[in-house]
Amino acid sequence: xxxxxxxxxxxxxxxxxxxxxxxxxxxxxxxxxxxxxxxxxxxxxxxxxxxxxxxxxxxxxxxxxxxxxxxxxxxxxxxxxxxxxxxxxxxxxxxxxxxxxxxxxxxxxxxxxxxxxxxxxxxxxxxxxxxxxxxxxxxxxxxxxxxxxxxxxxxxxxxxxxxxxxxxxxxxxxxxxxxx
Amino acid sequence: xxxxxxxxxxxxxxxxxxxxxxxxxxxxxxxxxxxxxxxxxxxxxxxxxxxxxxxxxxxxxxxxxxxxxxxxxxxxxxxxxxxxxxxxxxxxxxxxxxxxxxxxxxxxxxxxxxxxxxxxxxxxxxxxxxxxxxxxxxxxxxxxxxxxxxxxxxxxxxxxxxxxxxxxxxxxxxxx
Numbered sequence: 001x002x003x004x005x006x007x008x009x010x011x012x013x014x015x016x017x018x019x020x021x022x023x024x025x026x027x028x029x030x031x032x033x034x035x036x037x038x039x040x041x042x043x044x045x046x047x048x049x050x051x052x053x054x055x056x057x058x059x060x061x062x063x064x065x066x067x068x069x070x071x072x073x074x075x076x077x078x079x080x081x082x083x084x085x086x087x088x089x090x091x092x093x094x095x096x097x098x099x100x101x102x103x104x105x106x107x108x109x110x111x112x113x114x115x116x117x118x119x120x121x122x123x124x125x126x127x128x129x130x131x132x133x134x135x136x137x138x139x140x141x142x143x144x145x146x147x148x149x150x151x152x153x154x155x156x157x158x159x160x161x162x163x164x165x166x167x168x169x170x171x172x173x174x175x176x177x178x179x180x
Numbered sequence: 181x182x183x184x185x186x187x188x189x190x191x192x193x194x195x196x197x198x199x200x201x202x203x204x205x206x207x208x209x210x211x212x213x214x215x216x217x218x219x220x221x222x223x224x225x226x227x228x229x230x231x232x233x234x235x236x237x238x239x240x241x242x243x244x245x246x247x248x249x250x251x252x253x254x255x256x257x258x259x260x261x262x263x264x265x266x267x268x269x270x271x272x273x274x275x276x277x278x279x280x281x282x283x284x285x286x287x288x289x290x291x292x293x294x295x296x297x298x299x300x301x302x303x304x305x306x307x308x309x310x311x312x313x314x315x316x317x318x319x320x321x322x323x324x325x326x327x328x329x330x331x332x333x334x335x336x337x338x339x340x341x342x343x344x345x346x347x348x349x350x351x352x353x354x355x356x
Contacts (some may be wrong), residue, residue, distance in 0.1 A: 021243070022236060029235045037225055047231075047238075054239045055246050116224020123220055143223060174218050 004070050011061045032078045038139040039082035041104045043113040049085050053078045072153040101128035126176035137162050138169035
């Protein structure tokens with residue numbers, strides 16, 4: 001893995017930019033994909049948002065001042081892109097945020113790239129009932145196994161608040177899964 | 181061993197000193213147990229075979245295409261904004277003249293803001309109604325070149341009338 005400082009310097013240098021960007025994409029594509037996929041749920045949408053995320057990274061790397069880690073910065077862009085994408089999609093379909101979440105889960109049953117069983121589908125239904133922030137924190141902690149410190153830098157939220165969000169999200173999901 | 185001063189119950193040494201820590205550990209352990217039994221470990225999402233190998237070329241192509249895409253500069257939009265605003269002003273002026281004829285209220289005594297506020301309150305007047313009142317011959321096309329719009333007005337217009345600000349390329353300086 002290329003050291004972050006070196007990669008950033010290469011990305012800002014016109015001569016090394018192309019090659020460095022390839023390294024960057026290879027290094028982060030899977031992690032960012034799964035992060036995006038768990039927000040937008042559909043594979044084709046996740047693919048679109050992933051490409052948009054990398055395009056934004058490429059176009060804005062000049063302005064990256066290393067106040068945060070490159071990794072956190074990219075996650076932040078991916079999160080914003082995913083939420084903006086869903087927002088646009090719901091407006092296009094004339095659905096409210098809640099209706100949109102239900103619609104996404106309903107579509108999972110027919111999705112060839114979702115092989116979840118009944119419990120996994122119910123988990124998605126439970127996640128759809130959560131506020132955006134709690135859902136993000138739960139997915140990042142439970143499925144992506146990120147540390148609270150990492151999530152804190154990405155979502156710009158204190159570790160304490162994240163722990164509370166995670167605890168609340170877990171309790172709500174458990175309650176949903178226990179219910180008939 | 182510590183003894184309760186009133187009753188003779190005994191406590192292990194340091195019991196209260198590490199109580200908080202033990203409580204938090206227990207909550208964490210409880211969370212982990214419930215989670216491990218109820219919430220599935222995986223979420224069932226898959227990707228097409230070979231998808232991640234294809235990401236790199238696809239992204240490079242998208243970046244290259246994006247570089248070639250013509251960016252519509254914000255300043256360029258001023259022209260159609262000026263046209264739209266000029267038409268609006270012409271309509272307002274025309275209506276104002278008509279009203280002056282019938283109500284003997286001097287148009288000069290009303291500010292544009294007052295006229296616009298009045299029209300905004302006439303909720304049953306549609307743009308089609310307004311369009312029908314306008315004779316295209318009466319539109320002063322000189323307005324197109326003479327009217328200078330404040331940038332703030334243009335931005336307010338976008339804010340109120342444009343659902344998707346991303347359609348205008350602001351060079352994305354909002355990150356970092």
